[in-house]
Amino acid sequence: MRLSHLFFSTLRDDPADVEMPSHRLLLRAGYIRPLGSGIYSLLPLGKRVNDRVEQIIREEQDRIGGQEMEMPVVHPADVWRASGRYDAIGQELTRFKDRNGRDMVLAMTHEEVVGILLADLVKSYRQLPMQVYHFQTKWRDEPRARAGLIRVREFVMKDAYSCDRDVAGLDVSYQLQNDAYVRTFERLGLKTVAVSSDVGIMGGTEAREFMVLNPAGEDTLVLCEACGYAANRQVAHIEHPAAAAEPPLPREEVATPGTTTIATLARFLDIPESKTAKAAFLVAGDGRLVTAIVRGDLEVNETKLANAVGATTGLRPATVEEIKAAGMEPGYGSPIGAHDTVVVVDDLVARSPNLVAGANREGHHFRNVNVGRDFEPDVVVDIVNAREGDPCPVCGQPVILRNGIEVGNIFKLGTKFSDAAGATYLGEDGREHPIVMGSYGIGVGRNVACVVEDHHDEKGIVWPEEVAPYAAHLVALGANRDPQVADVAERLHAVGEAAGYWRHILYDDRDESPGVKFTDAELLGMPWILTVSPRSLAAGGVEVTNRATGERSTRSIEEVEALIRGGSGAAAELPMGAGPRS
RNA sequence: CGGGGUGUGGCGUAGUUGGCAACGCACGUGCUUUGGGAGCACGAGAUCGUCGGUUCGAGUCCGACCACCCCGACCA
DSSP, X not given: OBGGGOSOOOOSSOOTTOOSHHHHHHHHTTSEEEEETTEEEEOHHHHHHHHXXXXXXXXXXXXXXXXXXXXXXXXXXXXXXXXXXXHHSOTTSOEEEOTTOOEEEEOSOOHHHHHHHHHHHOOBGGGOSEXXXXXXXXXXXXXXXXXXXXXXXXXXXXXXXEEESSHHHHHHHHHHHHHHHHHXXXXXXXXXXXXXXXXXXXXXXXXXXXXXXXXXXXXXXXXXXXXOOEEEXXXXXXXOOOOOOOOOOOOEEEEOTTOOSHHHHHHHHTOOGGGBEEXXXXXXXXSOEEEEEEETTSOBOXXXXXHHHTOTTOEXXXXXXXXXXXXXXXXXXXXXXXXXXXXXXOXXXXXXXXXXXXXXXXXXXXXXXXXXXXXXXXXXXXXXXXXXXXXXXXXXSBOEEEEEEEEEEEEEEETHHHHHHTOEEEOTXXXXXXXXXXXXXXXXXXXXXXXXXXXXXXXXXXXXXXXXXXSEEEEESSTTXXXXXXXXXXXXXXXXXXXXXXXXXXXXXSSOOHHHHHHHHHHHTOSEEEEEOHHHHHTTSEEEEETTTOOEEEEOHHHHHHHHHHHHXXXXXSOTTOSOOO
């Protein structure tokens, strides 16, 4: 490909308002352009990287027996009503009407359609197990797009679906996908951590997320370096040491003026924060007021809380009016004497005697509050965030917290979607059984961005060979003055064109100064930079620079042709850096 | 949706008490230059986010709206 005709443009300056390296570099180097918030065009360079990532994913899916297919982007709403998700999912599912007034949706994922196809096509246990997958555009009207390709509203996802006779079969398929993911991310050059995770809108029985550690990651991971425990904080359950047992004391009201926070309250009463209980007030999508009670020194985890009350569309903070309407006082609130609210108590609070809690009266708290005696919880379950240093639930060593970007996930779905679609098969026993499903997603563009996050330097992108859009970047210096330079450059370019699609090289044939060409070559990030110039020819051929290591050597034209033809294997055989330095 | 911020040629920005919309880069033409973001000359390119208001006069002041970015609640 000749750079003079490539549909792209590099930016000399960093775009304003852009923070993450992958976002900044993909824009500056001309791989992507935004069209709207969370909506991007892939320019030719971006498309080629995207295709390579897709191909790696495809090969690993095929390796475990996945069958590639393609399902529609637009679905009749009835399909989503049948599974219950039409109403269970909030604004991120875009609903609209077709010309005949029928309700339609833009697909966020394809479990429903797979269920329908299974009901249509699978009759016998002999057809199972099997897995299908596709690469398809998803539209999710996210509340907030951010960070370039990391979090967008329109994106291509590889979503795979396993279909098994029973739970034991699902376990096997789930493990196959797990292994495929490990290989996929390894080939992409991504270091991932697999964490157990929340099942979210999938509503399955078990889920695991593959995370790339990144300070800008949107998830908080709870990791144990001692035993390898790894979980998303949304599901990490810490066994906090229970407070020392003591008999319940009589409840008494104390004046605590101006103590609307736990910190001020604990200081005022001269007690540790762990001897207090605090209340958080949230409202579920169906309008229920949820009062969450956790120990004062801990934080409420909203995902755990939402799961505890079955709030499928999430929770929003309650207003002062809503809290007061339920008989509670913001800043001094507790479930004591409250009404019309769902009370969720963290299990640690339930085991902690004689806490200080709000008296639902401005400037007053109760001492010696005991769950069960002073108020009756509706749900008692873990709803708090793990903290750095908390004991690992497996081995007890202190855990660490890290941020991660989710690059893939695997879900055990069970029979939710096959039940909704009536997808059954006739078993060996002559009876009908529901097909047991699993669901497995990888966001392609997000993986491209994560590769850049992990493979760049101050000069630009440094593509791993397996995902680079071109095998090499050819810089010709003085080609318009020196016919020999032009000849050699043209010849190398032609060798690449003839060697196959992924062996093409990017040929900078522009009439630009050397500085501009080198700077752009480093910004664009091909693994090899080939320089042809009167100087390199005098030195014996072509200067070969390894973008990652900076090692530079002059090789004969024939050797470079072999490099271009040979792929990464042949490139590795070349003793890069062993030749004369220039 | 809550909080914060920004909207001025393609990109990055300046624009004072309201008074001809400016600079760098990029772009076009010509000449020179050619191993690390070249030089000179000429040139094209902006309804100052949108709508409304104040004013003799608005990029600038006021109001509303919109878009985008960043921080929170959701997900690949």
